[in-house]
Amino acid sequence: MNIIVLIKQVPNTSDVKLDPKTGNLVREGIESIINPDDLHAVETALRIREVLTGTVTVMSMGPRQAIDAITEAMGMGADRGVLLCDKAFAGADTWATAFTLGKGIEKIRTYDLVICGRQAIDGDTAQIGPQVADFLGLTQVTYVYDLEKIDVQSMVVKRRVEEGSQRVRCRFPALVTVLKEIGKPRYPVMGKLIGACRDKAPIKIWNAADIGVVTSEVGFEGSLTHVVKTFAPKFERKGELLEGDPATAVGSLMGKLRENRLI
Numbered sequence: 001m002n003i004i005v006l007i008k009q010v011p012n013t014s015d016v017k018l019d020p021k022t023g024n025l026v027r028e029g030i031e032s033i034i035n036p037d038d039l040h041a042v043e044t045a046l047r048i049r050e051v052l053t054g055t056v057t058v059m060s061m062g063p064r065q066a067i068d069a070i071t072e073a074m075g076m077g078a079d080r081g082v083l084l085c086d087k088a089f090a091g092a093d094t095w096a097t098a099f100t101l102g103k104g105i106e107k108i109r110t111y112d113l114v115i116c117g118r119q120a121i122d123g124d125t126a127q128i129g130p131q132v133a134d135f136l137g138l139t140q141v142t143y144v145y146d147l148e149k150i151d152v153q154s155m156v157v158k159r160r161v162e163e164g165s166q167r168v169r170c171r172f173p174a175l176v177t178v179l180k181e182i183g184k185p186r187y188p189v190m191g192k193l194i195g196a197c198r199d200k201a202p203i204k205i206w207n208a209a210d211i212g213v214v215t216s217e218v219g220f221e222g223s224l225t226h227v228v229k230t231f232a233p234k235f236e237r238k239g240e241l242l243e244g245d246p247a248t249a250v251g252s253l254m255g256k257l258r259e260n261r262l263i
């Protein structure tokens with residue numbers, strides 16, 4: 001069973017701050033981590049490999065520093081990693097990101113299952129998994145929280161839907177996006193981490209030419225959407241001091257709350 005896990009390196013914060021002048025994400029002073037959902041995706045792949053044997057490959061598209069995320073996943077037990085890294089990939093919207101990841105996956109060729117996290121904590125769109133599946137023409141099952149049964153040909157999973165759950169059987173090749181309930185991720189093992197840091201051979205870095213794409217298809221140029229302006233909504237607090245004796249102040253407060261339909 002050959003599994004590819006897509007992992008994204010993200011800033012370690014859910015409190016995303018934007019530079020008011022440039023509209024860009026402020027990354028200074030914020031450490032980078034593997035997107036939390038993606039740790040569960042790696043864990044799922046490792047558990048499947050424990051049962052069915054095979055290989056787990058982690059793949060990321062990002063700047064060179066994303067190699068740290070891949071190294072960490074290899075410390076958890078992944079067999080090898082691929083970083084899609086090229087200046088041409090910068091400024092990608094979700095379509096261009098999914099296209100690039102899809103081309104990277106196509107280059108690997110032999111795989112049965114692609115596993116993604118449900119959502120990245122920075123971009124937050126939850127679009128990449130479904131878009132990669134669509135690009136590769138794969139069966140997709142999203143919001144998976146339980147892997148009930150698996151063999152080399154198919155698996156039975158439970159997925160979250162608005163009204164409850166669905167039990168789904170799907171044949172391979174397929175792509176799934178997983179929720180954190182699927183399983184607690186293991187910690188990286190020191191020995192494996194050191195091995196991944198020392199022996200960079202299992203981590204490949206592929207540029208645009210390696211995956212057979214040209215600049216106009218990827219990154220900013222290949223994006224179908226472009227951000228015109230980014231801004232954080234402004235919240236203004238208004239304060240009013242109710243003076244006088246407590247009974248009058250409370251009466252006045254109740255009146256204002258009723259007036260504003262708050263009680």
Ligand SMILES: Cc1cc2nc3c(=O)[nH]c(=O)nc-3n(C[C@H](O)[C@H](O)[C@H](O)COP(=O)(O)OP(=O)(O)OC[C@H]3O[C@@H](n4cnc5c(N)ncnc54)[C@H](O)[C@@H]3O)c2cc1C
Binds near residue numbers: 094097126
């Ligand atoms: C119009 C537009 C313009 C943008 N411009 C820029 C820009 O200039 N610079 C910039 O940095 N970003 C930009 N982005 C954000 C960028 O497109 C997204 O961060 C990226 O496409 C991933 O989407 P997401 O973060 O919403 O991931 P989600 O769809 O929420 O992620 C779901 C899962 O997909 C996988 N995944 C997501 N991204 C990756 C990845 N890179 N590698 C491997 N696996 C991944 C992971 O498994 C993850 O859990 C732009 C987005 C839009 C919509």
